[in-house]
Amino acid sequence: MASSSVSVRVSDEVLEELTKRANEENKKVSDLVRELIDAGLKPGGKADDSAVMARVDKLEETIRTLLGAEDASVMTRIDAVNADFWQAHTALSSYLIKAIEAGAEARYFARLAAMYGLDIAHYVAQKTELGVTPKPLDKDEKNKQIGFYEKKCKEYAADFLNRDV
Secondary structure (H helix, E strand, O other): OOOOOOOOOHHHHHEEEEEEEHHHHOOHHHHHHHHHHHHOOOOOOOOOHHHHHHHHHHHHHHOOOOOOOOOOOHHHHHHHHHHHHHHHHHHHHHHHHHHHHHHHHHHHHHHHHHHHHHHHHHHHHHHOOOOOOOOOOHHHHHHHHHHHHHHHHHHHHHHHHHHOO
């Protein structure tokens, strides 16, 4: 097959990476560049998976060497640990969602209880004659009291979360 020569400028870092990779694969830089261009021009523009798999195999070999294992049991243990972490992550996410829902419900009922408590305290505090209906608590005053309670609740929550366990 006839071929033509093309000159391409690349950064020093790219040339260094190409040289390193060509040395690892026992190839000339020009041959490696030609293969990469050919692979990039294939339909779909994807390179051959064999080079990627070779690098993955080399990484696995390095991990085994670092861990002092000669067999695949290390990778099996790593996969098992990853699965355990994923399972724990899923469970903790579920519990966190339930805790947030419970917190929202608790806040709603606490606010409702405070509103009813204010109304009851206000009615009890009024000295009225028998047969006279006490006046309800002024809406602005009630909102002011609820705002005060909510502020105190937030302060308590912040103090609680900042405590050393």
